[in-house]
Amino acid sequence: MNLHSSKFFQAVVLSTILLASANVANADEFAGKQWPANEQVSIDQISHQSFDTLLKKYVDEDGMVDYRAWHQNQTDRDTLKSYLENLSKANPNAKAANAAKLAYWINAYNALTIEGILRVYPTTSIRNHTAKLFGYNIWKKLFLYVGSSKINLNDIEHKVLRSMNEPRIHFAIVCASIGCPRLLNSAYTADQLENQLATNTTDFFSRSRNLVVDAKNSKLHLSAIMNWFGSDFGDSTTEQIKAIGRYLPDDAKTLVTKGKFSVGYLDYNWNLNSKK
Numbered sequence: 001m002n003l004h005s006s007k008f009f010q011a012v013v014l015s016t017i018l019l020a021s022a023n024v025a026n027a028d029e030f031a032g033k034q035w036p037a038n039e040q041v042s043i044d045q046i047s048h049q050s051f052d053t054l055l056k057k058y059v060d061e062d063g064m065v066d067y068r069a070w071h072q073n074q075t076d077r078d079t080l081k082s083y084l085e086n087l088s089k090a091n092p093n094a095k096a097a098n099a100a101k102l103a104y105w106i107n108a109y110n111a112l113t114i115e116g117i118l119r120v121y122p123t124t125s126i127r128n129h130t131a132k133l134f135g136y137n138i139w140k141k142l143f144l145y146v147g148s149s150k151i152n153l154n155d156i157e158h159k160v161l162r163s164m165n166e167p168r169i170h171f172a173i174v175c176a177s178i179g180c181p182r183l184l185n186s187a188y189t190a191d192q193l194e195n196q197l198a199t200n201t202t203d204f205f206s207r208s209r210n211l212v213v214d215a216k217n218s219k220l221h222l223s224a225i226m227n228w229f230g231s232d233f234g235d236s237t238t239e240q241i242k243a244i245g246r247y248l249p250d251d252a253k254t255l256v257t258k259g260k261f262s263v264g265y266l267d268y269n270w271n272l273n274s275k276k
Contacts, residue, residue: 026135031081031203032088032145040147041089043104045095046188050083051111053183063174063182064275065114071121080244081177087111088145102166103188108144109156109173110183115271116142116153117176126176127270139187140174167232167243171201172224179223179269201247209269213251216262222267237263 036171054076056068065181070076087108094105095249116138120144121130129138151160153175159170171181172188181204190197204223205211212221226233226240233240239261255261 024158026055027141029116029119029136029142030145030150030155031112031142034085034145035089035147037091037093037148039089040094041096042092043092044100044102044190045089046086046100046255047092048083048103048107049273050079050086051107052187054080054083055183058187058275059183060275061185063180063184064273065176065183066275067117067121067272068274070114071118077118080111080118080123084111084115084144088147091147092148092149096166097190099190099193102161102164103190103193105156105161106169106172106188109144109161111177112142112144112153112156113174122271124270125270150220162229162232166197166199167229168201170229171204172197172231174273176273177268178273179225180273181210181225182207183273187201199245201244205244205248205252209266211248211252212257212266213249215251218255218258219264220255220261221266224265226263229263 008144033184054070057076058070060066079218087095087104089105116129117123117126120138123129126138130138131137139154140152143152144156161173172184174180174183174186181200184196210223210225214221220241227242229239230237231242245253245256
């Protein structure tokens with residue numbers, strides 16, 4: 001083998017290795033399990049109790065998660081995986097109450113996100129795992145089996161939850177970031193859903209990282225969530241503010257009541273919502 005053919009061979013080998021590595025990094029990942037059709041049940045019949053227990057153990061009142069302890073506890077890692085398998089048992093096409101569906105999909109989003117973070121932990125941000133072109137993207141490459149199909153985080157948020165005409169889901173689903181709403185340390189349930197959504201929405205706007213009131217300049221500085229998903233709350237800024245009005249703190253309500261104010265948006269904090 002001459003020098004030129006040797007270099008060509010080395011280049012081919014290197015390209016093959018790099019391509020194989022890229023394919024592995026770009027591979028889909030799955031959570032839950034595939035259930036036979038005759039074992040699938042209505043969303044109404046899915047229990048969220050085990051997830052509730054885990055949230056109470058690892059999430060504090062501010063929504064910060066003790067990922068380190070959870071990651072180190074194999075029993076609780078397995079419990080989360082079992083919960084995701086239980087979610088997989090749901091037949092999304094079977095008749096179920098709307099509140100049960102909302103609670104189910106909110107919990108599914110949050111539980112799948114936590115599972116995704118635990119798989120890559122330690123990490124400092126979910127954005128370390130959201131490759132745009134090549135490599136793993138947790139929002140698009142991590143799938144949950146549900147009934148006879150599979151669904152990723154991106155589609156749970158944009159195709160399922162946002163289509164259910166409940167904009168307060170944006171204050172309930174959590175992408176493992178400080179800029180997100182707090183992760184409620186209890187599972188969402190059909191019978192408590194309205195109270196949970198109202199409570200977490202009020203909490204969201206009570207925090208300075210999500211709302212800053214500049215009374216002097218008659219300006220509200222809102223979370224970037226209200227910029228990205230404003231259309232879910234109304235077609236205009238006025239309609240959007242009206243939709244969240246009852247959840248705003250008193251100083252913001254006073255400013256809004258005056259009628260003349262402007263709106264700006266805060267920088268989003270993508271750092272991991274990790275308990276220190």
